[in-house]
Amino acid sequence: MLPPGGRISGTRLARLLGEWRRSGARQGSTDLAAALKLLVADGRLPVGTRLPSERELTDALPVSRTTITSALDQLRTEGVVESRRGAGSWINGPVGAGGGITGGDDTLxxxxxxxxxxHPGLRQAMVAAMDQMPEHLGSHGYHERGLPALRQVIADRYTARGLPTSADQIVVTSGAQHAWALTLRLFAGPGDRVLVEQPTYPNALEAVRAASAIPVPVPMTDDGWDVDAYEAALRQVGPRLAYLIPDFQNPTGLLLPSAGREKLVAVLRKAHTPLVVDETLVELSLTDEPMPLPMAAFGGDLVVTLGSASKSHWGGLRVGWIRASAEIVHRLTSTRAAIDLGTPVFEQLVLTDLLRDPEPxxxxxxxxxxxxxxxxxxxxxxxxxxxxxxxxxxxxxxxxxxxxxxxxxxxxxxxxxxxxxxxxxxxxxxxxxxxxxxxxxxxxxxxxxxxxxxxxxxxxxxxxxxxxxxxxxxxxxx
Structure with missing residues (x-):
C-alpha cells in the first residue's frame, strides 16, 4: 500500500532545489541526493510526497539519467526514498541516522x-509552579483565555512598556505560532491575501498557506520597511490582513523606529486592514537605547499583537499570547475550541512566576x-x-x-x-x-x-x- 501524499512536478522540484550543484563538482549525484535530503529535513518534501519520474527529472533539472538514478539509489539506501515498479518513487521517511541530518550525532x-x-532561573520557577499545582487539581483545568494571574502579569508588562492593557485583552496560547494560527483562522480564509515582509519567518508563511490564504510579499529595503511599498500593495492587492515583525525582525534583525510605526499604521488604517504584530523578539534589545512604543500604541484596535516566552525564556515552555481588543478576544475564544481547549496549566504557572519580576x-x-x-x-x-x-x-x-x-x-x-x-x-x-x-x-x-x-x-x-x-x-x- 502506498503512503498518502501529493505528487510534485519536475518543474516545481527543480525550483525548490535551486542551485544545488557545487561548482566544479564531479559527483553530481551526491550533490543532488544531499539537496533532496535538505528539502526533506526542512519539511518542503513531506513524507508521502510522490516524486517525478526519472525521465521528467532529467528534463527539468537538466542532468543525465545516470545522475538521477544514482542520486535516488543513494536515498533508497538511506531509507529516505522508497520505490516500487509501476508505482514510482516517494518520500518514505524523515532524514535520520541514515541520512545524517537529524538524530543523535553529537558532532552536528x-x-x-x-x-x-x-535560563538557569527556569528550574526555580518550575519548583514554585509545582508547589501551586495542588490548588488547580480540583478544577477541570481548561482555561480558554488562560490563567487570570498570567493574563494579568502579561497585561502589566504591556502597560509598563507604554501601552495600557487589561487582563481582558489577553488570550494565552501555546506559543506565538499557535497565536498566529488562531488569528489567521479568525481574519483570513481561502484565497484571502495576507501582506508579509520579504524576507520573513518561514513558519509564519507556512501558517498562511495552511489557512489556504495567499502570502503577498512586500520587499524590505536595506534600512527596513518601505511605507510607500506597503501603500501600493494595499491599493493593488486589497489584502485581508498584514503580518509584521517590527522588533528585531526575523531574519534581518532590523527595528522599526517610532516614526515609521506611526506612518505604517496610518497607511493600514486608511485601507481598513488589520495588522498582526509578532513581538516574539521584543524583549531582546542588546543596547541601552530606549525601545519604540508597541505598534498597538499607534493603531489601537486595528492591531493584534502576538507574544511569546520562547526566545526570552525557553521554547520548551510553549506559552505565548495574543493582545487585542476585548471584542476580538471574545471572538478568538469563541472559535478556539475547534483547534484546542487551552494551554497547559503547569507551563502557565511557570511563566507567571517568571513574569512577576522579569527584569533580572x-x-x-x-x-x-x-x-x-x-x-x-x-x-x-x-x-x-x-x-x-x-x-x-x-x-x-x-x-x-x-x-x-x-x-x-x-x-x-x-x-x-x-x-x-x-x-x-x-x-x-x-x-x-x-x-x-x-x-x-x-x-x-x-x-x-x-x-x-x-x-x-x-x-x-x-x-x-x-x-x-x-x-x-x-x-x-x-
Missing part, C-alpha cells in the same frame, strides 16, 4: 533554530546574547570576510549577504561538515534570497566559533577557491 551543530537553551532574568539574557553576538561577528570577519551584514541592535541572528547567490549550495554542503543551516530562499515567499544566509548566535561561544569556522571552509569551497591551506575542523565529520 544545528544553526536552523534561532532559539537559546533555558531578561537583563542576564541580554548580556549573554550580546556577548555571543560579538563572538559571531568576530568569527565571521575572520572566516567569511567576503560576507556583509549589519550588526543588529537586538534579536538572535545575523542576516548575511554572501558574495554570490550560493546560499542553497552552502546549506547542502554544510551537511557533510556536521552543520545544519537554513538556506536563504526559505525566508522568501516565492524563492529568492539566494545570496542571503541567517547565522544565529544562540549557541555557546565555543560552538559558534567552531560552526562559523566550518562555514568559512564551506564558503571557500563553494566559491571555487579551494580549501584554505590552514583550515582544520576540530571535530571529525563523517
Amino acid at each position: 551543530i544545528d544553526l536552523t533554530r534561532c532559539a537559546p537553551p533555558a 532574568v531578561l537583563r542576564q539574557r541580554r548580556l549573554e546574547f550580546a556577548a555571543q553576538r560579538d563572538v559571531a561577528v568576530q568569527a565571521l570577519a575572520e572566516h567569511c570576510p567576503q560576507w556583509n551584514f549589519k550588526v543588529p541592535a537586538g534579536g538572535l541572528g545575523l542576516w548575511c549577504t554572501l558574495d554570490a547567490p550560493v546560499s542553497t549550495r552552502i546549506a547542502v554542503m554544510a551537511q557533510n561538515h556536521g552543520l545544519r543551516i537554513v538556506p536563504g530562499p526559505r525566508w522568501a515567499v516565492h524563492g529568492g534570497c539566494e545570496q542571503m544566509l541567517r547565522v544565529p548566535y544562540t549557541q555557546s561561544p565555543e560552538v559558534l566559533r567552531e560552526a562559523i569556522g566550518r562555514l568559512g571552509v564551506i564558503a571557500a569551497s563553494v566559491a571555487g577557491t579551494g580549501f584554505p591551506a590552514d583550515a582544520e575542523l576540530s571535530t571529525p565529520v563523517a
Whole structure:
C-alpha cells in the first residue's frame, strides 16, 4: 500500500532545489541526493510526497539519467526514498541516522533554530509552579483565555512598556505560532491575501498557506520597511490582513523606529486592514537605547499583537499570547475550541512566576546574547570576510549577504561538515534570497566559533577557491 501524499512536478522540484550543484563538482549525484535530503529535513518534501519520474527529472533539472538514478539509489539506501515498479518513487521517511541530518550525532551543530537553551532561573520557577499545582487539581483545568494571574502579569508588562492593557485583552496560547494560527483562522480564509515582509519567518508563511490564504510579499529595503511599498500593495492587492515583525525582525534583525510605526499604521488604517504584530523578539534589545512604543500604541484596535516566552525564556515552555481588543478576544475564544481547549496549566504557572519580576532574568539574557553576538561577528570577519551584514541592535541572528547567490549550495554542503543551516530562499515567499544566509548566535561561544569556522571552509569551497591551506575542523565529520 502506498503512503498518502501529493505528487510534485519536475518543474516545481527543480525550483525548490535551486542551485544545488557545487561548482566544479564531479559527483553530481551526491550533490543532488544531499539537496533532496535538505528539502526533506526542512519539511518542503513531506513524507508521502510522490516524486517525478526519472525521465521528467532529467528534463527539468537538466542532468543525465545516470545522475538521477544514482542520486535516488543513494536515498533508497538511506531509507529516505522508497520505490516500487509501476508505482514510482516517494518520500518514505524523515532524514535520520541514515541520512545524517537529524538524530543523535553529537558532532552536528544545528544553526536552523534561532532559539537559546533555558535560563538557569527556569528550574526555580518550575519548583514554585509545582508547589501551586495542588490548588488547580480540583478544577477541570481548561482555561480558554488562560490563567487570570498570567493574563494579568502579561497585561502589566504591556502597560509598563507604554501601552495600557487589561487582563481582558489577553488570550494565552501555546506559543506565538499557535497565536498566529488562531488569528489567521479568525481574519483570513481561502484565497484571502495576507501582506508579509520579504524576507520573513518561514513558519509564519507556512501558517498562511495552511489557512489556504495567499502570502503577498512586500520587499524590505536595506534600512527596513518601505511605507510607500506597503501603500501600493494595499491599493493593488486589497489584502485581508498584514503580518509584521517590527522588533528585531526575523531574519534581518532590523527595528522599526517610532516614526515609521506611526506612518505604517496610518497607511493600514486608511485601507481598513488589520495588522498582526509578532513581538516574539521584543524583549531582546542588546543596547541601552530606549525601545519604540508597541505598534498597538499607534493603531489601537486595528492591531493584534502576538507574544511569546520562547526566545526570552525557553521554547520548551510553549506559552505565548495574543493582545487585542476585548471584542476580538471574545471572538478568538469563541472559535478556539475547534483547534484546542487551552494551554497547559503547569507551563502557565511557570511563566507567571517568571513574569512577576522579569527584569533580572531578561537583563542576564541580554548580556549573554550580546556577548555571543560579538563572538559571531568576530568569527565571521575572520572566516567569511567576503560576507556583509549589519550588526543588529537586538534579536538572535545575523542576516548575511554572501558574495554570490550560493546560499542553497552552502546549506547542502554544510551537511557533510556536521552543520545544519537554513538556506536563504526559505525566508522568501516565492524563492529568492539566494545570496542571503541567517547565522544565529544562540549557541555557546565555543560552538559558534567552531560552526562559523566550518562555514568559512564551506564558503571557500563553494566559491571555487579551494580549501584554505590552514583550515582544520576540530571535530571529525563523517
